[in-house]
Amino acid sequence: MKRRTSVIAIDGPAASGKSSTAQMVADKLGFLHVDSGSLYRAASAAILRRERDPSRWTEDTVLDAAKPVELRAARTSFYPVLDGRSIEEEIRGPDVTHHVSRVAQMPRVRQWVNGKVRETANSRNVVVDGRDMGTVVFPDADLKIFLVADSRERALRRLRQRGTPTSEQLLDDETIRIKERDARDAKQTVAARDAVTIDTTALTQDEQVAQIVALAKERSE
Ligand code: DC
Numbered sequence: 164m165k166r167r168t169s170v171i172a173i174d175g176p177a178a179s180g181k182s183s184t185a186q187m188v189a190d191k192l193g194f195l196h197v198d199s200g201s202l203y204r205a206a207s208a209a210i211l212r213r214e215r216d217p218s219r220w221t222e223d224t225v226l227d228a229a230k231p232v233e234l235r236a237a238r239t240s241f242y243p244v245l246d247g248r249s250i251e252e253e254i255r256g257p258d259v260t261h262h263v264s265r266v267a268q269m270p271r272v273r274q275w276v277n278g279k280v281r282e283t284a285n286s287r288n289v290v291v292d293g294r295d296m297g298t299v300v301f302p303d304a305d306l307k308i309f310l311v312a313d314s315r316e317r318a319l320r321r322l323r324q325r326g327t328p329t330s331e332q333l334l335d336d337e338t339i340r341i342k343e344r345d346a347r348d349a350k351q352t353v354a355a356r357d358a359v360t361i362d363t364t365a366l367t368q369d370e371q372v373a374q375i376v377a378l379a380k381e382r383s384e
Contacts, residue, residue: 164301169194169288171379175310176352177344178317180363184310185292185342186240187372192290192379197241197283199293199300200263202276204254205232205243208265213262222271229272234279241283264347273299273351294348299353306382309354313364314341331348335344 171194173185182198189196209228212221242249253259266272274347277300283289284301291300297307312320318337320330345352353359359378363371 166284166323168284169383170284170301170304171290171306171375172233172301172304172355172358173292173297173306173308173310173375174296174352174354174358175308175312176294176296176317176341177342177348179312179323180320180368181292181310184368184371184375185290186364187368188291188379190239191372191376194287194288195236195283196288197234197289197290197291198240199276199280199296202232202234202279203252203263203267204259205245205250206272206275207259207266208250208253209245209256209340210266211262213288217265220265222269225266225269225272226275229275230245234283234285235304236283240319241289241365264344267348267351283329286376294352297358298353302355306375306379307355307358308378309358309360311360311364312370314338314345316364317341 171188173181177196182200185198186196193277206225206229209232210225214220214224214309231246233244235244235351242251243254244250280300297304297309315334315338318334319329320342322338324334327333360376361371
């Protein structure tokens, strides 16, 4: 059956500005934002609470730990809760960030995330962001965007976002970390054939948002 809501899919590598851009696009269009990475992070937080040693994690134990995770609709976005409580701080911490790629490699965990993300679009217009929103989760999205940016520029944005004073050394280190994450997530980070690729290296956030909103309006005419 054809979907009756609108879906805008924004994909791209780590620190390409997907989530903040997706939220701003959603705000401008009156859609809800869904950050699919937050579900991989929530599943990681849930299993970390049970078992600190990642070498003992299996798909079954991760899925079992993730059972009490839900996506809840707020005014402008869906956000994950675990046992009914927001876990925003925990999922952005270094522990989860370090281990989440392992959880995101598990095929049945990917199916679980995809199901939850698809459900959000049953009743709402959504801007979803991640790695495979336009390829796997919503191949029929109304608009697909693939955001790319130079790895050094992405590292700089990460440092600024953290409020860390920037030195050449820190920037070099963060660039290496970003490239390592790119390599770990490479398999699922692919632009859909019909995605519009936007290189944001030399764009401000407002410029990227304006481009995507203009494309979305064009498509809905
Ligand atoms: O975008 P992020 O850093 O919050 O993503 C967290 C992890 O989840 C990262 O390892 C990439 C992975 N991910 C994925 O494989 N597919 C998605 N749709 C979203 C995130």
